[in-house]
Amino acid sequence: MSDVWKKFEDNGLTHSSVHHLMAIDQLLKTNGYARGIDVAKHLDISRSSVSVTLHKLQSKGYIVEDENKFYHLTEEGRELTHDVLSTRRIVKKFFLEVLDLPENIAEEDACKVEHLLHLKTSARLFKFISFVNADETFNREFRKRFKSYKHTCSDDCDVCDDDCFYEKS
Amino acid sequence: MSDVWKKFEDNGLTHSSVHHLMAIDQLLKTNGYARGIDVAKHLDISRSSVSVTLHKLQSKGYIVEDENKFYHLTEEGRELTHDVLSTRRIVKKFFLEVLDLPENIAEEDACKVEHLLHLKTSARLFKFISFVNADETFNREFRKRFKSYKHTCSDDCDVCDDDCFYEKS
DNA sequence: AACAAAAGTAATATATGGCTAACAAAAGTA
DNA sequence: TACTTTTGTTAGCCATATATTACTTTTGTT
Incomplete structure (x- = not known):
């Protein structure tokens, strides 16, 4: 409602x-x-x-x-394209580099979403990516650990089948 | 093109x-x-x-x-609602718990995006959240570190002003 | 049965966003 | 100059989405 x-x-x-x-x-x-x-x-x-x-x-x-x-x-047009392009790049970067999704999915999903998200969302996401990708021991370790965690089941397994998410959330 | x-x-x-x-x-x-x-x-x-x-x-x-x-x-309808609801919950959870965005933004953005993302995207995102939220020392440390990293500048600073993202990407 | 309320639908309207076809204007070329 | 090509615009058409108003059908009550 x-x-x-x-x-x-x-x-x-x-x-x-x-x-x-x-x-x-x-x-x-x-x-x-x-x-x-x-x-x-x-x-x-x-x-x-x-x-x-x-x-x-x-x-x-x-x-x-x-x-x-x-x-x-116009100035307004420039602002809008800047914002949308930023959002697209940030979201795509997140999909590719953090979630490690395939290029075509990252590209399509980022494009679908680019004009819909709040600026605050993409700004925060940017910050998050920067943190995850930071070139420091701890962050490198994080990426390494997620990579192996991600492979605990095959790439094509559908983690969301059988209502598993509802049970866990 | x-x-x-x-x-x-x-x-x-x-x-x-x-x-x-x-x-x-x-x-x-x-x-x-x-x-x-x-x-x-x-x-x-x-x-x-x-x-x-x-x-x-x-x-x-x-x-x-x-x-x-x-x-x-129908079976098809059930499947679709299940998928969309899953995606919404997962995305919202990510916005709220990982990015720490405010409730209304998380809610709105998740709703806008729920029917657009590939299933694979939301499945991977789910996996990512599960990893980030895992109740283990390393993951707790990660969350703690991002929290302080996030506050290196104020919540309302616009990290994407002045083309900073373009320069960095 | 008669009437009233509830629910459903058809007709109509507005907006988006694309197309083709026809035409207009401008620029290039023989 | 006259012809051709390029570009832009308009009109008419189609499809989709979404809403409203007004009408019809169904249901329930007396």
């Missing part, structure tokens, strides 16, 4: 919009400019879809289109 | 549908039955929305409606 579940939609921008924004960010960094067609190619969707979405992003203040149809991020 | 971002929509069921399913699961456990109206009250949305969504869930094979309009989970 607590309605926490309804907050899923609360994220200002959708997953898709965020990726339009990040496409611009990346294009600016790699090519120095970003037009509609560039975003369309980058995301592999039609020019028309991009046109519509980018105009929405502009009306919401995340980007501006100059007189030559080149797009630029 | 890798199109990982497009997988966001790939989850068979939406966040909202999954919550309809979980509402039925919970109502069955607490009341012993679940009708449309019960789901509507539980989720605090209109009967009509529920009606549409539940018929979709039925056509997808997650639930069945009996001759008296009572809903029941």
